[in-house]
Amino acid sequence: MATTKEFLNSFLKSANSIPDIAYRAMMGEYVLYYKQKVIGGIYDNRVLIKPVNGLETLMPNAELQIPYKGAKPLVKVECFDGEFLLSVFELLYAKLPMPKPKKRKSK
Numbered sequence: 001m002a003t004t005k006e007f008l009n010s011f012l013k014s015a016n017s018i019p020d021i022a023y024r025a026m027m028g029e030y031v032l033y034y035k036q037k038v039i040g041g042i043y044d045n046r047v048l049i050k051p052v053n054g055l056e057t058l059m060p061n062a063e064l065q066i067p068y069k070g071a072k073p074l075v076k077v078e079c080f081d082g083e084f085l086l087s088v089f090e091l092l093y094a095k096l097p098m099p100k101p102k103k104r105k106s107k
Contacts, residue, residue, distance in 0.1 A: 002028030007045040014080035018089060029067075034089040037096050040074055043067035048074035049088065052095035058088055 008023070008030060015021055022033040023042070030042040032049070040049030048067050049055075055062070055075060064073035077088070 001044050003030060003042045003045050008042060011042065011047060011080060014082060015085050017082040018086050021089070035093050037093055037099060039089060039092045039096065040077075041067060047077040047080070049077055049092060050096060051075050052092055054091055054095065055088070058084075058091065 012023075018034075020035045022036075023030045024033070026041075029044075031038060032040045032042065032047075038050075040047065042048075044067075046065065046067075048065060051064065051074065059075065059077075062075045062078075065076045066073050077085070079085075
């Protein structure tokens, strides 16, 4: 089951006060970015984020779920309050590494 546009729009409406959030469609699902870092995605109408140290203080009852067969477990986000999401995304941004620069193709 792919994520519906309605679910995506509902999540984006909740997160509209967060600057620098972006998404990209990928095989019927969506990859989530915060300040150009991949922080998780939207899979089967579920917002799932990467597990990082310290996340348990903000989300003590969070459960791990597998986004698709063969993937690593991610943390399911249940609360879509803008302030809460911002604090979670800031923590993820601080803990996750910067994306590796893309290699240029040689001619």
